Amino acid sequence: MPTDSEVILGILNNSETVLKRLYLAYFPMVLQLIINNNGNQDDAKDIYQEAIIVLYNKVKGGEFELSSKLKTFIYSVCRRLWLKRLSQMNRYGGDIRDFQEHLPVEEDVELHSDRDIQFGKMEGALQLLGEPCKTIIEDFYINNRSMQEICEKFGYTNADNAKTQKYKCLQRLKKLFFQQK
């Protein structure tokens, strides 16, 4: 099990080894929580990954203070997320079976749910955008490829054509993104 400060440093340095150790360390705890509270292993996976993302964003945003144990934080976030999902599915019986101590993490979960909405919108917009625009946008904005690379990959005769294409794609993506409710 990695120490808490190891994990924080690992996240800040994008260490995949630390990420793996972190993931393996706390998954059983979350699995136990979910499957003993009306969930299955897929629910546990979803909830746990969301919690890791919450932690990631918090650490990357420089907001994570080691005032509580990392374990407690992850458990609390998962618990909060699961309660929310249970009530969305009308499966919450008003009683949750706890296995760990937990703290209030409402703010973190709220922040996450805002981001989640943006994420969902973007995912939807990109789906609607279709190919080749989706790949062009992803290559340029997410994978940080140069216009030259994109130009060669998609067989445009010159970089200007590729730029024009990218511009059109971006305009459409923005339109789709802002249109989504």
Place this chain on the structure above:
Amino acid sequence: MSTNQQLTEAIERYVNGEMSGDELARFEQYRKENAEIDPKISEQKRFNSVLKQYGERKELEDKLNAIHSEIDVHTLVEEMTVHPAWIIQLWRNHHSKISVAASVAIFAVLTTMFFTGYFSKNNHGYEDLSARIAKVQADQSKLRQTVSAAIKGSKPGRPHLTNPGNYKGTGFALSSDGYIVTNNHVLGARFDSLYVQDADGNQYRAKLVYAEPQYDIAILKITDSDFEGLGTLPYNFKRTKPDLGEDVYTLGYPEGDSPVMDRGYVSSQNGNKGDSLQYRVSIPVNPGNSGSPLINSKGNVIGIVTGKQTDTEGASYAIKAGYLYKAIQNVPLDSLGGKLTLNNKNTLVGMNRVQQINKMQNYVFMVKVY
């Protein structure tokens, strides 16, 4: 910066910090001159950051999924599940089979109960009081009769029946000319001949005049040539309801050849499981008491003792005297030698119980069925 495309690219480069030197200075100048460009810049910033976050999250999710696929989740689930008690697990895994088995079992039990007559009127725990003579009692009876005959000296030439019969019960006189009432169940399903025996041990042949199985009432008539009549009956029959708690007694032949008196009180206006045909009486009665008269303190016959509840202490049942009237009305006239009228004069009123019983016992008979 004439076209939108060029403008967008410029904003992009500006936001991404790719501008430098002259270009940056020119753009800053342009920005100052055109106020409408600021919202476009902030929109671009926001959009870029969402796109960036989307990309980062996608990447992270891919990594997490890759890690997750290496976990043996199934084994973990097995370990983590709080295992319920084995009986609950058994139910969860096999509840359909268990349900079917239970239904079959319930059906089988109900069927068995139905065919064994559990649901019929004479059900479990209810016992008719006609006695199927046991061997021991038969020996005792023979002995007693021999002794009694030797002492008293019975009428000469008269054959004495020493066989106690297949069934035994009690009956009592309805009229002085030899009509006797008993329970229908005392007679059993089939019989060859009927005898009645009085308290002195004299036996007379009798015949069945009328049976009313519905009320469990049978009316016999003494047909023996030796029978000389009984004299006026000292008791009458009371059709009206007795009061709860009213003292009653009965005289019957549950044991041996002598009449046995038992006393008790009326405990309910209705009988076994609310049967309105009967009264419930708290009185100790035994097999052989079937057909005994149930008499109140004034010497009125209010019912005919018929059965008891073996499950409940002190619960006996007697057919209401009113049904005796109904049974008599149902007797076809041609099966009666003469008109059968019930005595309505009671000479027992005012006597104490010992005196009453002294009078009564000449009119109460043991009914023997062969």
